[in-house]
Amino acid sequence: MGVNTQRDHASPRRRVVIIGSGFGGLAAAKHLRHADVDVTLISKTTHHLFQPMLYQVATGIIAEGEIAPTTRVVLAEQRNATVLVGEVVEIDLAAQKVRSHFLGRTTTTGFDSLVVAAGAEQSYFGNDQFAEFAPGMKTIDDALEIRARILGAFEQAELSEDPQEIEKLLTFVVVGGGPTGVELAGQIAEMVRGTLKGAYRRVDPAVARVVLVDGSASLLQAFGQSLGEKAARRLEELGVQLLLNRRVVHVDADSVTVHAKDGTDEVLPSFCKVWSAGVAASPLGGQLAEQSGVKLDHSGRVEVGPDLSLPGHPDVFVVGDMMAVPGVCGVAQGAIQGGAYAAKAIKAGLAGADPASRKPFRYWDKGSMAAVSRFYAVVKVGKVEFGGLLAWLAWLGLHLVYLVGYRNRVATLWEWAVTFFSERRGQLVVTVQQGVARTELKNLRHKLAELEKAAAPPTA
Secondary structure, three states: EEEEEEOOOOOOOOOEEEOOOOOHHHHHHHHHOOOOOOEEEEEEOEEEHHHHHHHHHHOOOHHHHOOOOOHHHHOOOOOOOOEEEEEEEEEEOOOOEEEEEOOOOEEEOOEEEEOOOOOOOOOOOOOOHHHHOOOOOOHHHHHHHHHHHHHHHHHHHHHOOOOHHHHHHOEEEEOOOHHHHHHHHHHHHHHHEEEEEEOOOOOOOHHOOEEEEOOOOOOOOOHOOHHHHHHHHHHHHHOOEEEEOEEEEEEOOOOOOOOOOOOEEEEEOEEEEEEEEOEEEOOOHHHHHHHHHHOOOOOOOOOOOOOOEOOOEEEEEEEEHHHHOOOOOHHHHHHHHHHHHHHHHHHHHHHHHHHHHOOOOOOOOEEEEEEEEEEEEEEEEEEEEEHHHHHHHHHHHHHHOOOOOOOHHHHHHHHHHHHHHOOOOOOOOOOOOHHHHHHHHHHHHHHHHHHHHHHHOOOO
């Protein structure tokens, strides 16, 4: 039986509810630190995830705790902030309430100002059935599952005597040629040819096949052709096979089928697949559109006003991966700047400022980076483009600065030093549960639904 909790009581101070503990949500909360408001941050996870480094958890470089500090601890000294765990399932703009679920408990929280920063989910472009066999790269659970699948493939190959099965087990397919796909493919290649060298007796990790598939003609489309070509050359030097201009048309437990523009299909036998090809904004955007009349773009992002608010709802802001703003792509800086802007607008409202007088949100593009391998990255800042060791050092420095917490920075710096200068990785522990829990839970829910359906009394 569910439990209902009401947190929608009136307050003498302005109630600010923030949905999401990502870059945008956390930035908004922190910028309201000294404001005369009551901040309630609601998130379906207990942590703030530094998503750009998630692939390093998946490939055993760093521990998950180093990029995912507990949100409650991060905001512990901010006395006007309260953290609630729960997945927001309903936003009621008219009643100024949000409802969230956590382990059978429904919590209703009232607001005067709302910042929606619920982020994005993996998109399979209408082929959600692919998710069962090709997990995305959006959560800690995803990263741990991928790590378990990669290392589990080698454990199974060590036990196998079937050459075809070994080939399938040692073929790793990454779908998507954006930063996440490029970085992940590069690290898998380095791990199997460096870290795991000599670790097995019957199979040679160096013969593993790493394949990167993308539907476009070049990698890193947002970086431009020159940097895309640099990244491609570096990956090929690492032994990564690039299948460009290929569209994935089928994924099952044993293979990936790709379709080329010339009409031919190729089946890639593979046990371990990773999907990093697309994103879709949180479904909460649909609720906002239905209630406010705002439009959504093709990825489900909300086409907000110049001040990041909803039409007719000046105290409801949408930031991060959920906002559709020309010139702002789904990167951490866009979310951070959007969250900070929303917080400043809320503070200005406390001082009596008219929402109609708000200055439009201005995005400062600080550039884009992708670490292709150790000692090699590509960087684009405005018209300046470069790749190589200097770009890699810039990538390390920037990401280290944006990590939350001094301890996490020190721990990450140490893990980097060990991995990049010795090829050893300190986070290669995996369990069977990590590799199979997601699909087993899905099957269990399906079976429970069937049992409930069978036990239900017949309808008249």
